[in-house]
Amino acid sequence: MSGRWTIAPALGPATPSWDRLVLASGLPRLEARVLLEHASGRRREWLLAHGDEIADARAADAFAGLARRRRDGEPVAYLTGSREFLGRDFEVSPSVLIPRPETELLVQAVLDRALPGARVLDLGTGSGAIAISLACERADLYVVATDRSPEALAVARRNAQRLAGQALAGARLLWRAGSWWDALDAQDRFDLVASNPPYIGAGDPHLAQGDLRYEPQQALVAGGGGLDALREIVAGAPRHLRPAGWLLLEHGCDQDGALRALLAGAGFESIQTLRDVSGLPRVTLGRMPE
Ligand SMILES: C[S@@+](CC[C@H](N)C(=O)[O-])C[C@H]1O[C@@H](n2cnc3c(N)ncnc32)[C@H](O)[C@@H]1O
Structure with missing residues (x-):
């Protein structure tokens, strides 16, 4: 799973919390939250309520890939498709x-x-x-x-x-x-x-x-x-x-x-x-x- 550690090498080997993924993405918070919703399939309210829980590893990997593409300039709408x-x-x-x-x-x-x-x-x-x-x-x-x-x-x-x-x-x-x-x-x-x-x-x-x-x-x-x-x-x-x-x-x-x-x-x-x-x-x- 390539992308997971590229977003924040300082996070250590364990999958970080949902909130930490957002903070460590290097993206404006709103953009990061939209991409995390898309990557995880979770609603915004759920992610806010469970922000300090360990993120699902597959969602964290998918989010890392999207965050990298966003940092490279791709529009959020093309990344989420809507x-x-x-x-x-x-x-x-x-x-x-x-x-x-x-x-x-x-x-x-x-x-x-x-x-x-x-x-x-x-x-x-x-x-x-x-x-x-x-x-x-x-x-x-x-x-x-x-x-x-x-x-x-x-x-x-x-x-x-x-x-x-x-x-x-x-x-x-x-x-x-x-x-x-x-x-x-x-x-x-x-x-x-x-x-x-x-x-x-x-x-x-x-x-x-x-x-x-x-x-x-x-x-x-x-x-x-x-x-x-x-x-x-x-x-x-x-x-x-x-x-x-x-x-x-x-x-x-x-x-x-x-x-x-x-x-x-x-x-x-x-x-x-x-x-x-x-x-x-x-x-x-x-x-x-x-
Ligand atoms: C600025 S976009 C607007 C898209 C949409 N109406 C909107 O407001 O989000 C312009 C659209 O015109 C289409 N277009 C460009 N040249 C055209 C032409 N000669 N005849 C018909 N449509 C054309 C493009 O494919 C594009 O979908």
Whole structure:
């Protein structure tokens, strides 16, 4: 059992307690606890209540391996295979973006504007976080989700089966493969279109930092300084939105001005930008004329 002693040679030959594993991991305590829950299959409350007891040796070995990979930089969500989004646990893998809290603002903006029975499109669904959350929150919505990546769509379908079984049974949540608007039929029309597309420019130094190093490039990077995917989505939206339909887009916090100009140029009205909890501009939306 290789990994056990690499986390803390000073611990001595005996398997340490659950608390000691966390302390000796060299990780922030919350991250270490999440990984220990995953490695042991024990709930957080159990681990807290039994923290001073000798850890199970197999769990300690598994934890040592995960802690080492985390110290090397792998995202916690890829190590555990899941990330919470709007109160639900989504399966994630290195073929999908790890859902971000900022995207919850986009989902809420859709929910605030969707009339009963609305048809909603999620372009570039990744893990399915946006589409599945909408279908779970509102049983009246009809949701279509697309992605260019077959691997991402496979993850999204599994999430849907686990989290939105009823919605699937009612055929209210449909999947389409393809690049942006090409994934749809020419006659498809929606009341709302939401997307969190790639919007980081190639060569942006953030791509070499933190979790972004491990996430799929096609989920992160867009040409034209990060604006090309947003441009393509805005340009095609008028053909697929009903009169008075909304287009809602997540974007980088320095892209709101450019996006408002794109929306105005494509004939959108009621254009506004929403800010996240840190006060940063994150979601810009516009409405087609009546
Ligand atoms: C930033 S991720 C967003 C994933 C998910 N919607 C979320 O918010 O967590 C962008 C997604 O767009 C997909 N994508 C990239 N280029 C695309 C294209 N040309 N057509 C369709 N989807 C694309 C990627 O595969 C990825 O899943």
